Amino acid sequence: MADLRIDLAGIKSPNPFWLASAPPTNSGYQVQRAFEAGWGGAVWKTLGEPILNVSSRFAAVSFNGQRVAGFNNIELITDRPLEINLNEILETKKRFPNHAIIASLMVEPQQEKWHEIVKKVEAVGVDGLELNFGCPHGMAERGMGSASGQVPELVEKQTYWVKEVARTPVIVKLTPNITDITMTAEAAVRGGADAVSMINTINSLAGVDLDTWNTVPHVGGKGAHGGYCGPAVKPIALNMVAECARNPLVNVPISGIGGISNWQDAAEFMLMGATGVQVCTAAMHHGFSIVEDMIDGLNNYLDDKGIASVMDLVGQSVQRYSNWGDLDLNYNIVAQINNDVCINCNKCHIACEDTSHQCIDLYTESGRPMLKVREQDCVGCNLCAIVCPVDGAISMIEKKSTIPPMTWNERQSLISNFTR
């Protein structure tokens, strides 16, 4: 049994699985149910001036019959009075002293407003704070959430105000609705953040109803952009985590969020530099009990690998993530087809023929249809292996290069040496 406990900037929890600030953490009742089910921590639904929500808030994108490939919402922060939330935090913390409760906060960009709310939530015993600079709709129109999260100076200044009074660790939650997330991550660190978390939701419109021409969702015939999350956003989130993890100026722990649905996703985020993860959509799709497999699966994975503590996973893959210019131009892989398991759908052939490098030949051998890759023409794009529906039918094989490794950057500096 591996040690699943984590310590994220001083916030300790029995396992790396936290519920993200969202509907699952809306109330004490829910957070307590979640802890009973096994979640290690919860970031409370964002606290601030209670707001008004609209009805018809969520929409999801199905992909080829798989429900909730992506999830879209136009919900705002908590619509419950602060006092009630504070009481419930106090009571939950009492029942679960070893679980992490983090208060997510969002107020207008004014120093005294931040001071006031930080003191209030710390008084009820939260283990940390998460500043919500990410909500992409509604709150942003009022100058909060991603409206301040997109401006590095505002991120830095507000983080600084919070740090002036905070006694618990401060996590800054970043919006992905920005060209380069490391800009705002660096700003948070300059402001004194103890950790950053990412991503909040991505600006989105789930769809348009082809019968009524209404947006999906619509509120009485009108729509507004929402925030996208769920499995579809995972690669975007993973990259953002990795970019921050390898940036020396973002030298604080990262809480990874975005499309995490199982222990495998979590392990990937941790390998890419996250110290722990937060989950929203997967819990909304299946309920709190999914954490059972997350814990069990991660534990079995660590045991299999002979890793004693989950903290030993953190960042192991970061040094393998670099710039395109540092990749070896002479590394070479080619596709190989195993005709024994191939079911002859010819999807690889047509993918290569129409949209890649025309190097998968169809032929027959003793009356049997066969496929073969002309290796000398294969560029190793992986497309055929991606579209192939059968496990093991196409393998991408490394071809040892006869020339030594050379990156684009090395090549350019060689050329400039010559031309000098």
Place this chain on the structure above:
Amino acid sequence: MSSQLERNFVEMTGRMTKNEAMEEANRCLYCYDAPCITACPTSIQIPNFIKKIASSNMKGSALTIMDANPIGASCARVCPTEILCEGACVLNSSTKPIKIGQLQRYATDWAMETDVELFKKGEPNGYKVAIVGSGPAGLSAARELSRFGYSVTIFEAEAKAGGLNTYGIVSFRLPNEVADWEVAQVEKLGVEIKTNTRVGVDISAEDILTQYDSVIVAVGMGSVPNLGIEGEELEGVHDAIEFVKRTKMGVLTEDLIGKRVAVIGAGNTAIDGATCAVRLGAEQVDILYRRTEKEMTAYQYEYEFAKQDGVGFKWLTAPKRIIGDEAGKVTGLECVKMKLGEAGADGRQRPEAIEGSEFIIEVDAVIKAIGQTRFVPLIEAFGLQHTNGVVDIDETTMQTSNAKVFACGDVVFGNGQGEAMVVTAAQQGKNAANIIHERFKKQSGNA
């Protein structure tokens, strides 16, 4: 032994491929308060084990199954899933049910092949339990007790442990490796299985009662009773269970090739006897039943399977006399036509012979499958109250008339009590172990 015969007895259903398993696992809705769990007698957390297949947590998946059901690998193959978990799957009402049995097999096959350690023996608590019979019920009880820390000894009459999983359920549905693995899992927990030890012969019931703190009687049922007609001693007359048992032990003889076989009875054992006969090369195999298709007790899928195997069914037909030649070999069977008369005490219409409707069919072998006898002398040697050989128990605690003796599995099946299924035997074994442990904890004050 011909290799064709051998091939006939290889497991029929293939294992799911990884692709298939993933597709199917991802189709499961992960229902809350899922009806499939309720429908499983051992309450396997089905959505959880399926979700674990989807997340490639194979060890977790196998553990979820085997934790709830120590006979989970066999059950994946022999459970009548369409009346249990799969029959209850919510997707019956929208698309098609999840192939729970096949997924369960996919996960348990993984465990068998990797041979991972799934469970550990508990801290020894100094308490000794004897279990009589190593079928699903006995093994299940032993596994649980050993995990709780008991010192467990199983007494088994046969040369190999496993009960009907080892000797009774046809190998083309349940290969021996599966039953063997489940036995090995239990042995690895330190359970001692004394095979070739028939209680009542090699050791007395009394000795067991005095030497152990608790006793679990899980002896199942006995051989097929006599038909009570002329000619039963002839060569070529078989007890269906003995008949299947020989094939399970790998004895695949060629003497039925091209022959005609009549099977008497229409329960699952009859079907197994008939399909074994087909696989041993019999030319024609007919099942004779004195009632109709409607009343037969075989599961629907077993019935379909037999029909696909080419087994014929002769309804409203009862055997009257087995006919033999001078050499003492079966040559024919005299039958009589039946009709359904008034309903009897059990509510079922009684079959009545139609006078003068006798006819003779030519057969080379007769397989008897009209139920199983009870181990009455053994039950009485333990001093247990019983009703027609069915041990009387308190259905919630599995306790017999003797407070230190529990009974589970087929030995308590009958008279409207329970079901003769591997999975119910497994659950009853768990129940017996749990109650023993509960009482022990209470007694030793660390409840």
